[in-house]
Amino acid sequence: MPLLPDPPTNPLVQLHHPGAQFRYRPLHPIIPGNNRNKSNNTKSNRETHLQKTQLTHHINNWKEDRAKILKTTINNLKDNINPPKKNDTLNQTISNILDNAYETIKNTIINYLNNELSK
DSSP states (O other), X not given: OOOOOOOTTSOEEEEOOTTSOOEEEEOOOOOTTSHHHHHHHHHHXXXXXXXXXXHHHHHHHHHTHHHHHHHHHHHHHHHHOOOTTOOHHHHHHHHXXXXXXXXXXXXXXXXXXXXXHTO
């Protein structure tokens, strides 16, 4: 590689090999269509694909597994609400409130994940 001057208007990289003189070579410019841009696009495409795969996985979890865990948690909450003189009307009202909360939380999370997936 020929030695190149170090002009101030050209970005340069200094290379040093042990026992050798300092040599200079210009940086490779980023030109549309060169390998560096293709590599960056491929990385970006991989990241996008990975994110979409993760979001789809989470959506499926919230439709099934996570929803079951949430339902169990809400049922435990129902069982732990024990005011004095609790009757069937109060039980039904609390049950309706918590069932609605379950549906609202589940649907809100699924909608959020679907919105993220569509970006």
